[in-house]
Amino acid sequence: MDQPMVGKAIVQDKTYFLQMREHPWLSIGSFMFILLLWEGVSRMAWIPSLFLPAPSSILSEGWTMIKTGILFKHIFSSLSRILWGFIIACSLGIIAGILIGSFSIPEAVGNPIIAATFPIPKIAILPLLILWLGIGEASKVAVIALGVFFPMVINVYTGVKNVDPLLIKAALSLGSNRARIIRKVIFPSILPMIFAGMKLGIGIALLLVVAAEMVAADAGIGFMILTAADLMQTNKLMVGLIVLSLLGIFFNWLFKKLEHLVIPWKQ
Amino acid sequence: MKVLIDHLSKVYADRRGESTEALRDIHFDIRDNEFVVVVGPSGCGKSTLLNIVAGLLSSTSGQVVFEGTQIDSRPHTAVVFQDFALFPWRTVLKNIVYGLEERRIRGQQQQEIARRYITLVGLQGFENKYPHQLSGGMKQRVSIARALANDSLLLLMDEPFSALDAQTRTLMQYELSRIWEETHKSLLYITHNIQEAVFLGDRVVVLSRRPGRILDIIKIDLPRPRGEHLTLEKRYLEYVDAIWGHIKNQAREAMEETGG
Ligand SMILES: Nc1ncnc2c1ncn2[C@@H]1O[C@H](COP(=O)(O)OP(=O)(O)OP(=O)(O)O)[C@@H](O)[C@H]1O
Ligand SMILES: [Mg+2]
Numbered sequence: 001m002d003q004p005m006v007g008k009a010i011v012q013d014k015t016y017f018l019q020m021r022e023h024p025w026l027s028i029g030s031f032m033f034i035l036l037l038w039e040g041v042s043r044m045a046w047i048p049s050l051f052l053p054a055p056s057s058i059l060s061e062g063w064t065m066i067k068t069g070i071l072f073k074h075i076f077s078s079l080s081r082i083l084w085g086f087i088i089a090c091s092l093g094i095i096a097g098i099l100i101g102s103f104s105i106p107e108a109v110g111n112p113i114i115a116a117t118f119p120i121p122k123i124a125i126l127p128l129l130i131l132w133l134g135i136g137e138a139s140k141v142a143v144i145a146l147g148v149f150f151p152m153v154i155n156v157y158t159g160v161k162n163v164d165p166l167l168i169k170a171a172l173s174l175g176s177n178r179a180r181i182i183r184k185v186i187f188p189s190i191l192p193m194i195f196a197g198m199k200l201g202i203g204i205a206l207l208l209v210v211a212a213e214m215v216a217a218d219a220g221i222g223f224m225i226l227t228a229a230d231l232m233q234t235n236k237l238m239v240g241l242i243v244l245s246l247l248g249i250f251f252n253w254l255f256k257k258l259e260h261l262v263i264p265w266k267q
Numbered sequence: 268m269k270v271l272i273d274h275l276s277k278v279y280a281d282r283r284g285e286s287t288e289a290l291r292d293i294h295f296d297i298r299d300n301e302f303v304v305v306v307g308p309s310g311c312g313k314s315t316l317l318n319i320v321a322g323l324l325s326s327t328s329g330q331v332v333f334e335g336t337q338i339d340s341r342p343h344t345a346v347v348f349q350d351f352a353l354f355p356w357r358t359v360l361k362n363i364v365y366g367l368e369e370r371r372i373r374g375q376q377q378q379e380i381a382r383r384y385i386t387l388v389g390l391q392g393f394e395n396k397y398p399h400q401l402s403g404g405m406k407q408r409v410s411i412a413r414a415l416a417n418d419s420l421l422l423l424m425d426e427p428f429s430a431l432d433a434q435t436r437t438l439m440q441y442e443l444s445r446i447w448e449e450t451h452k453s454l455l456y457i458t459h460n461i462q463e464a465v466f467l468g469d470r471v472v473v474l475s476r477r478p479g480r481i482l483d484i485i486k487i488d489l490p491r492p493r494g495e496h497l498t499l500e501k502r503y504l505e506y507v508d509a510i511w512g513h514i515k516n517q518a519r520e521a522m523e524e525t526g527g
Contacts, residue, residue, distance in 0.1 A: 169323050170352035174417060175342050175369035184365075188356040265356045265397045 053235050061235035062242065075243060077219040081137065081212070082205045085144025089201065093149045094194060097156025102182060114153065122147040122204075123211045130216065140212040147208045148201035155200070159193030160186055192266065195259045202251040206244060268335050270297040270320075270421050270453065275329035277315050288478040289315045293329070295472055295484060297421060300451040306464040306510060307474030308517055313457045316479070317425045320455060321346050333420060342366070345414035347424040351406040353398040359385070359409050360394040366417035384412040387446060404435040411443070415450065422454045429458070440466055444493050461514065465506040466493060473510055476517045483513055 035055050041047060042054035049057070065071035100110040122143055129139040129146075163186050171185045213222025221240050228236035275293040280286045289312035297303045307313055318324035320331050321344050333343055345366065346352075353362050363381045372380070385391060388408040398406055407427055414422055427443075428436040440463055447454065447467075458464055464471045465487055473482045487506055489497060497503050 166348060166350060166352045167354060170346070170348065170354075171365070172323060173321055173344060173346040174366035174413070180369065185354070188354070191356075263356075265399065 050232060050234055053238060058235050058238045058242070062239045065236070065239060071239070071243070074219055074221050074224045074240075075247075077217070077223075078209050078213065078221045079247075081140050081144060081209050081220070082202075084137075084141045085208075086148055086198075086201065086205055088141070089145040089148035090152055090194075090198065092145075093152025093197065094156050096149075097153045098160055098182060098186065098190075100153070101157045101160025102178075102186065114150070118150050118154070122208060126212055126215060135216050140209070140217070143212050144205050144208045147204040151200040151204065152194070152197040155193045155197035156190055159190030163189040191263050192259075195255060195263075198255050199252065202255070203248065206248060210244065268299050268333065268420055268453070270455075271332045271334055272296065272316075272320065273330050273332055275316070275319060275331070276327050277312065277319065277324075278327045290326075291478040291480045293474075293479065293481060295481065297453055297455055299453055302447055302454045302456065302467060302469045303472065304456045304458060304464040304468035304470070305472045305474060306458055306461060306514075307479055308476045308514060309459055311474045311477050312479035313459070313474065314425055317346070317423050317455065317457050320344065320421070321423050336420060342370070342417055342419045344421050344423050345417040345419035347407070347410050347414045347422070347427045349426045349429055351398070351403075351410045351430075353406055353409055353413075355398050358395045358397055359390060359401070362398070362409055363413045363416050365413060370417075380416050381412075384416045387415070387449065388412045388442075402435075403431050404439055407431065407439065408442075411446070415446075415452070420453065422452045424454065424456045426458055427456075428463070429460075441494060443467065444491075448492050461507050461510045462498070464510065465489075465503060466497060471506075471510060473513050476521055482517075483510075485509060 038052070039054050039056060042049060042052055042057075053061075062071065096106075096110065099106040100114075101107070125146060126139065126143045129142045133139040133142055167185050167189065168181055171181050176184060209220065210222035210225070213220035214226045217223040221243055225237050225240035228234070228240065272293055272295055275290055276288075277290040278286050278288045293316060295303075305313055305316065315324065319326045323346075336343075354365065357365065360378075360381055363384060364377045367377045367380060381394075385394060388411055390405065390408055390412065393401065393405065398409070401409065407430075411424075411427070414424075428439050431439060444467060456464075456467060468487050471485045471487060473485065474480065475482050485506065489500070489503060489506075
């Protein structure tokens with residue numbers, strides 16, 4: 001006769017694998033490993049250094065550029081374009097988004113305009129902007145502002161449309177009028193969307209500043225990369241790419257910190 | 268002061284032209300210092316009624332009139348919502364002073380008023396916490412304090428405790444009863460819980476199922492202060508039974524209608 005087996009089974013947590021463990025050393029280690037591999041490959045001269053210079057020689061090139069101050073000149077040019085474009089785009093984008101989201105006439109007027117202009121790649125507008133504003137700073141700032149404006153205005157508009165109607169009712173019942181509801185309920189509600197717009201926007205701004213500087217400029221990271229390529233100075237070109245990576249990381253970090261500071265109620 | 272709810276009706280019309288009759292000819296009044304409870308089955312139009320009284324929804328016919336009010340800066344109503352409706356970006360204290368800010372009351376005085384109501388609802392020590400750091404019962408205390416601080420002519424509460432667990436709910440009923448006995452605000456309170464209605468109210472307005480009509484208005488003649496002891500008293504149970512009778516009939520009709 002078949003006797004059923006008697007035993008015991010301990011219940012296991014089946015969701016265990018969902019708790020993704022952190023491996024900080026693996027992250028650092030693998031990064032270092034790739035750098036070392038790269039260094040090794042370049043030293044052995046398997047790949048000509050014109051195509052892929054060694055990390056060490058890129059670093060020393062970077063160090064020279066820092067000492068001569070030329071690197072900061074380029075960074076400063078690019079940053080000031082980004083900053084102006086970014087500030088203009090964010091302020092206009094927030095104002096326009098709130099207006100379009102809150103009032104029916106701006107919505108009726110603004111929505112089709114945005115729908116029609118949003119799909120145009122902003123870099124394609126640069127020649128037109130140069131025609132209008134000249135080859136100087138204004139056209140570059142304008143193209144960055146255009147690029148950052150759209151994600152901002154769309155994010156803010158979506159945010160306004162999704163404000164909890166109960167909170168608006170609560171504010172109305174406590175005596176707020178429309179203008180004060182915008183300031184005291186809608187604005188704080190959409191802050192997370194504004195930050196999301198800024199994070200999207202900074203990536204676009206970096207892209208556009210480089211592109212604009214490659215079209216027409218006498219300074220800036222994009223200009224520096226283009227001239228380095230023309231002169232076959234791959235080291236210098238690589239320094240430009242690293243600076244762009246660092247700028248991106250820096251802005252992301254900055255916006256994260258700012259968000260924590262400005263939105264303390266979102267643990 | 269008297270608030271007259273004058274032959275109020277409400278028909279919702281949606282975009283496809285279909286209409287839902289939510290309220291039919293609701294007529295009663297709320298007097299000074301009176302605690303009026305509206306009780307009725309789910310979906311009978313209780314929230315609709317409260318929103319119209321609060322000025323957050325327009326009626327199809329009929330009106331709400333505040334009679335004998337002095338022309339001053341006191342707001343007509345303040346609402347305690349079922350889902351608290353606290354501003355997540357404001358601390359407890361800042362939530363409570365919201366209405367005072369809108370009435371341009373000086374900062375110093377705002378603080379004094381807020382502290383008074385924080386003490387009344389028992390939230391000392393939580394002034395600077397954000398809503399997400401509070402339990403459901405505490406959030407509703409904040410919401411009640413915010414409404415009280417606004418010093419309106421009429422307080423409105425829409426099932427304020429129905430999002431809470433049963434134990435917290437019972438405790439909050441005692442608490443509200445105590446707070447009301449200290450303040451004696453005119454209050455319109457909405458619930459579908461019959462025991463709660465009898466325990467809290469001076470008068471109970473019983474609504475039918477949708478479209479909501481008034482089936483009965485029952486004066487609750489029970490002594491105050493009301494506390495836990497009340498729920499065992501014969502007269503309390505008789506009131507509960509009377510209202511349950513009305514509601515039971517409604518439910519039976521509903522079942523017969525659907526053939527269930
Ligand atoms: N905006 C709306 N458009 C159309 N119909 C609605 C709308 N709001 C409510 N209704 C309908 O009106 C009726 C009454 O709704 P109401 O929310 O006032 O009921 P209630 O008594 O508060 O219900 P509950 O006890 O579930 O909160 C319901 O049948 C509901 O479907
Ligand atoms: Mg309701």
